[in-house]
Amino acid sequence: xxxxxxxxxxxxxxxxxxxxxxxxxxxxxxxxxxxxxxxxxxxxxxxxxxxxxxxxxxxxxxxxxxxxxxxxxxxxxxxxxxxxxxxxxxxxxxxxxxxxxxxxxxxxxxxxxxxxxxxxxxxxxxxxxxxxxxxxxxxxxxxxxxxxxxxxxxxxxxxxxxxxxxxxxxxxxxxxxxxxxxxxxxxxxxxxxxxxxxxxxxxxxxxxxxxxxxxxxxxxxxxxxxxxxxxxxxxxxxxxxxxxxxxxxxxxxxxxxxxxxxxxxxxxxxxxxxxxxxxxxx
Numbered sequence: 001x002x003x004x005x006x007x008x009x010x011x012x013x014x015x016x017x018x019x020x021x022x023x024x025x026x027x028x029x030x031x032x033x034x035x036x037x038x039x040x041x042x043x044x045x046x047x048x049x050x051x052x053x054x055x056x057x058x059x060x061x062x063x064x065x066x067x068x069x070x071x072x073x074x075x076x077x078x079x080x081x082x083x084x085x086x087x088x089x090x091x092x093x094x095x096x097x098x099x100x101x102x103x104x105x106x107x108x109x110x111x112x113x114x115x116x117x118x119x120x121x122x123x124x125x126x127x128x129x130x131x132x133x134x135x136x137x138x139x140x141x142x143x144x145x146x147x148x149x150x151x152x153x154x155x156x157x158x159x160x161x162x163x164x165x166x167x168x169x170x171x172x173x174x175x176x177x178x179x180x181x182x183x184x185x186x187x188x189x190x191x192x193x194x195x196x197x198x199x200x201x202x203x204x205x206x207x208x209x210x211x212x213x214x215x216x217x218x219x220x221x222x223x224x225x226x227x228x229x230x231x232x233x234x235x236x237x238x239x240x241x242x243x244x245x246x247x248x249x250x251x252x253x254x255x256x257x258x259x260x261x262x263x264x265x266x267x268x269x270x271x272x273x274x275x276x277x278x279x280x281x282x
Contacts, residue, residue, distance in 0.1 A: 008201075009150050009151075009178060009201070010150075011200045011201070011206065012200060012201060012202065012203045012204075013203065014203060014204065014205055014244070015203035015204075015247075015248065015251055017247060017251060018203060018204055018205070018244045018247045018248050018251070019244075021243050021244060021246075021247040022205065022240045022241070022243055022244045022247075025043070025046065025239045025240040025243055026240045029043060029046075029239070031043055032236060033046075033047060033236075033237055033239065034226060034227075034228065034236065034237075043237075043239050046239060046242070046243050047067075047237055047239065047242055048062065049243075049246060050067075050242045050243055050245060050246025050247075050249075051063075051065045051067070051246070052246075053245075053246035053247070053249045053250045053253075054197070054210050054245060054246060054249045056249070056250075056253060057180065057181070057185070057249040057250075057252055057253045058176075058180065058185045058186075058187050058195065058197070058212060059185060059186030059187045059188045059189070060187045060188075060212050061215060063215065063230070064187075064212055064213055064214060064215055065210050065211075065212060066210060066211045066212075066213055066229050066232050066233060067208065067209075067210055067229060067233070067237065067238075067242055067245070068208075068209045068210060068211055068233065069207060069208065069209065069238070070198065070206075070207065070208075070209050071099075071101065071175070071177045071196050071197070071198035071209045072101035073209065073211075073222070073223075074196035074197070074198075074209050074210065074211035075099065075101045075102050075105070075144070075173070075175055075196050076101065076105050076222060077211055077221075077222040077223075077233075078142075078144070078173040078193075078194035078196065078211060078213075079092065079102070079105060079106075079109075079142055079144055079173060080220065080222045081194070081213070081217075081218060081219045081220045081221075081222070082141050082142035082171045082173070082193075082194075082218070083109070083114070083141050083142070084220035085218030085219070085220055086141055086218070089138075089139050089140060089141035090113065090114045090115060090139060090141065091114070091115045091116075091117070091137060091139040091140045091141060092106055092109065092114060092115070092116045092117070092140070092141060092142055092143075092144065093116075093117045093119065093132065093135050093136065093140055093142070093143040093144070093145075093170075094106055094116065094117070094118055094119070094143070094144045094145065095118060095119040095120075095121060095127055095145055095146070095156075096118045096119065096120055096121065097121055097125065097146070097149055097151075097152075098144065098145070098146055098175065099146065099150065099175055099177070101175075102144050102146075102175060103118075106118075106144075115139070117135050119131055119132060119135065119145075121154075124154065125149060125152045125154035126154060126156075127145065127156050127157070127161075129157060129160045129161060129164055132145075132161060132164055133164050133168070136164075136165075136168045136170055140168075140170050141170075141171065142170065142171045142172070142173055143161070143165050143170055143171070143172045143173070144172075144173040144174075144175070145158075145161055145172075145173075145174060145175070146174065146175040146176070146177075146178070147174050147175065147176040147178065147179035147183075147185075148176070148178040148179040148182070148183070149178065150177070150178045153178075155179070155183070158174060158190060158192070159190055161174075162174075162190050162191050162192045163191070165192070166191045171193045171194070171217065171218075172192045172193050172194070173192070173193060173194040173195070173196070174192050174194070174195045174196070175196045176195050176196060176197055177196055177197055177198045177201055177209075178201065180197040180198075180201070180202060180252070181201065181202035181248075181249075181252035181253075181255075181256065181259070182256075182259055182260075182263075183260075184256060187212060187214075191214075192214070193213070193214050193217035194211060194212060194213055194214070194217065195211070195212040196209065196210075196211055196212075197209060197210050197212075198210075199241065199244060199245035199248050202248045202249065202251075202252045203248050203251060203252070204241075204244045204245045204247070204248030204249075205240070205241045205244040205245070207238065207241055208238055208241035208242060208244065208245045209245070210245065213232070219232060221233055221234070223235060
């Protein structure tokens with residue numbers, strides 16, 4: 001029986017265009033971009049092209065995009081940066097429905113003496129902005145909340161959350177892994193400090209992600225090493241996957257206009273036509 005895959009929130013297949021873009025860097029162009037000689041150093045151009053592609057998808061500046069190994073690293077790096085940049089503030093605000101990469105890290109931080117507030121959601125999965133505002137104190141270092149929930153699809157009011165954090169002078173990190181490529185994001189219009197995204201949610205490869213860091217927001221590296229990523233993350237760059245993420249971002253941007261209409265149509269058919277369930281034995 002032919003498999004019908006309906007779990008794209010978990011992961012997506014690699015798009016043919018992405019695979020083709022990656023192939024040269026898995027075969028002929030295998031140099032190290034940190035090399036002093038041209039065979040490797042010329043690959044820096046490929047990295048910066050991908051950085052521009054990702055930045056256009058989210059309405060950011062290229063220099064605000066930092067490549068990471070996965071969204072878990074991006075989420076951890078954002079929270080780490082906020083805490084390390086202001087050690088006197090030891091309070092973190094998040095929600096009970098965040099991804100495990102945020103919740104588990106917060107639990108680990110509690111063991112180190114930090115205080116964590118986990119905001120509840122209502123029966124519809126929605127978060128109350130007034131609840132958030134009442135939770136923020138002078139000791140709050142960062143608010144970390146997702147844009148779209150990976151299980152329910154509920155969208156948090158990110159624009160209002162960002163405005164609230166800005167008014168209180170608190171750093172805001174948004175896990176936008178499930179939103180990027182599905183809803184329009186323009187970070188020139190929303191004042192948040194950090195935003196996480198992942199390639200394998202938008203038809204790119206696994207093992208590559210990005211963290212947006214607003215140019216005036218503090219950042220302390222989570223991974224120390226060489227001068228890669230402009231000194232913000234040590235480690236030899238994963239060129240094929242970075243190129244793949246860039247191409248996936250470019251494709252997502254080109255398809256964004258029609259995405260909502262197409263998915264809504266498929267969702268409505270699945271929910272209203274009983275034959276879908278019986279015919280395909282879902």
